[in-house]
Amino acid sequence: MSELAIRKEIIATCLKMEELGINQGTSGNISHRFEEGILITPSGISYDMLKPEDIVFVPFSSKKDYIGKYAPSSELDFHFDLLKEKPEINCVLHNHSTYATSMAICRMDIPAHHYMVGVAGGKKIPCAEYATFGTSQLSKNIIKTLDGYSACLLANHGVITTAINLKKALWIAIEVENLAKQYITAKQVGNPVILSDKEMDKILEKFKSYGLKK
Numbered sequence: 546m547s548e549l550a551i552r553k554e555i556i557a558t559c560l561k562m563e564e565l566g567i568n569q570g571t572s573g574n575i576s577h578r579f580e581e582g583i584l585i586t587p588s589g590i591s592y593d594m595l596k597p598e599d600i601v602f603v604p605f606s607s608k609k610d611y612i613g614k615y616a617p618s619s620e621l622d623f624h625f626d627l628l629k630e631k632p633e634i635n636c637v638l639h640n641h642s643t644y645a646t647s648m649a650i651c652r653m654d655i656p657a658h659h660y661m662v663g664v665a666g667g668k669k670i671p672c673a674e675y676a677t678f679g680t681s682q683l684s685k686n687i688i689k690t691l692d693g694y695s696a697c698l699l700a701n702h703g704v705i706t707t708a709i710n711l712k713k714a715l716w717i718a719i720e721v722e723n724l725a726k727q728y729i730t731a732k733q734v735g736n737p738v739i740l741s742d743k744e745m746d747k748i749l750e751k752f753k754s755y756g757l758k759k
């Protein structure tokens with residue numbers, strides 16, 4: 546993908562998040578690997594105002610040497626660290642979607658109440674330990690939690706998803722929000738039954754050939 550195509554796709558994905566109601570204002574942010582660094586949404590610009598040239602390039606050699614007329618997102622640390630440390634992913638997507646964030650506020654993992662929990666590669670969507678937004682401690686907590694998972698909740702904050710491309714990262718983010726909504730709704734009508742470890746093993750095996758291929 547060309548640099549311009551990536552810049553355009555980052556903006557299109559931001560707008561899509563807004564359209565889907567999984568993010569609002571400037572609270573979410575997106576990054577994509579490009580050459581020896583990352584392209585990331587700028588800090589404090591609303592998505593509908595974003596132009597391809599507003600997306601900031603940050604080289605892996607130094608966070609301070611970013612190229613762009615705006616500063617990179619205040620959440621640069623976890624985007625940068627994840628893409629630098631995990632060569633298997635190309636994108637990081639972050640939002641504050643309501644239901645998933647509500648579970649994160651309760652510092653709960655999303656349990657295996659539905660087979661789709663396997664979308665993030667495991668038997669739950671784990672919740673990372675709390676740290677102040679924009680800190681390297683938050684980044685460390687996320688990296689520790691994402692071990693083997695492609696998505697996690699951030700305590701009292703929001704959601705993060707990672708993938709090989711933005712289409713997949715967005716798909717996972719939508720599923721995570723749906724899962725949280727289902728769990729919270731089910732709690733209101735009764736006691737959600739959680740699938741057993743054995744059943745989840747079967748489901749995770751099936752997941753190897755399920756979902757978005759590209």
Ligand SMILES: [Zn+2]
Binds near residue numbers: 639641678702703
């Ligand atoms: Zn955030």
